[in-house]
Amino acid sequence: MSDGKPHPLVCGIFSGEEKDKFTFNSFLNQFNNVIGSRKNLSDSAKQKYLHGYLRGYSLKVVNHLNISDSNYHLAIEMLKEEFLDVNYIIDETFKNILSAAPVAEYDQEFSSVKVYLNEIKSYLHELKAHNIDLLEVGSYGHKFVGHIVFDKLPIPVKRELVHKLDTNYPNISDILSNYNEIIKTLSKTVPNRKKTFTKTSSKPSPSSSFKPKENKVSVSAIQNFQFANKVTK
Structure with missing residues (x-):
């Protein structure tokens, strides 16, 4: 490859006039x-x-x-x-770690969990590039990020992590190293609750089909009551 010939691989253009600090x-x-x-x-x-x-x-x-x-x-x-602007990037990355979360809607393959954890991984590597290593085992930052991430995981994933790692407090390295294997297991063993819900929801539930009897008195009952009242007078 000649030093004077532009490389064919594509790279973005930067003008210095962009408003986005990233x-x-x-x-x-x-x-x-x-x-x-x-x-x-x-x-x-x-x-x-x-x-x-x-x-x-x-x-x-x-x-x-x-x-x-x-x-x-x-x-x-x-x-x-x-x-x-390194300080800005670090601060925004902290905010992104705190605000990121898996999608609340259930999916059998736990796809949103995988997306979420890969997002967290990218944020951690971004910070590491700026000399903030939250992946350093034993550091308080390492434990703190582990707490944040573990707290946002679905209960089945939490349960399997605790069982596999034999601790109620997995650190971020434990989570990132084991989530793929755990999700593969869960996707095969956890019932498809979404399908089950759809199937059962097509039938009226007992509570929705139950209609209390209206406390109405028939016309004939009123007439009988009036007639009996006259006889006893």
């Missing part, structure tokens, strides 16, 4: 995956590619730097200093 972080992660992590490219080649994916103000920030191996890392640091 945009540069997303761009940088994508650039590193596509270009920055390639060992067969020199740093000067990576700097060329970097310039090719920048537009507008962001390009002006680094455009004065000569293309060289040493200036590539300098260009990255200058862009980070200008566009990467």
Whole structure:
């Protein structure tokens, strides 16, 4: 591969004018995956590619730097200093961890649980990229995230985790390491409550079909009462 030829893999464009504060972080992660992590490219080649994916103000920030191996890392640091709001990203990621939850609606395959746990996993790796490691076993953050996540899981998943791990307080590493196996087991063994509910709900329930007798007195009963009243007078 020639250093002067643009790489065919696609990377997003960053102009520095985006209002979303996550945009540069997303761009940088994508650039590193596509270009920055390639060992067969020199740093000067990576700097060329970097310039090719920048537009507008962001390009002006680094455009004065000569293309060289040493200036590539300098260009990255200058862009980070200008566009990467680490404190904002960390704070928003904390909020996302607290607000995320599985969908309340029941599904036999526990798909929403898998989506939820993968979402949490991505947030934890995002924090780790900014030197906040909540996956460090034994740390208070590790235990705290485990508490948050475990508390939001459906009861069948909680029960199986407790049974498998022999603890009422699984940490986040335990949960992320074991949920796939547990969900596979549950999807085969837990009754399909949704189908059962649909089937039984088509019939009126005893409570809905029961109609109390109205306390009405018939006309003939009233007449008999009046007649008997006259006879006894």
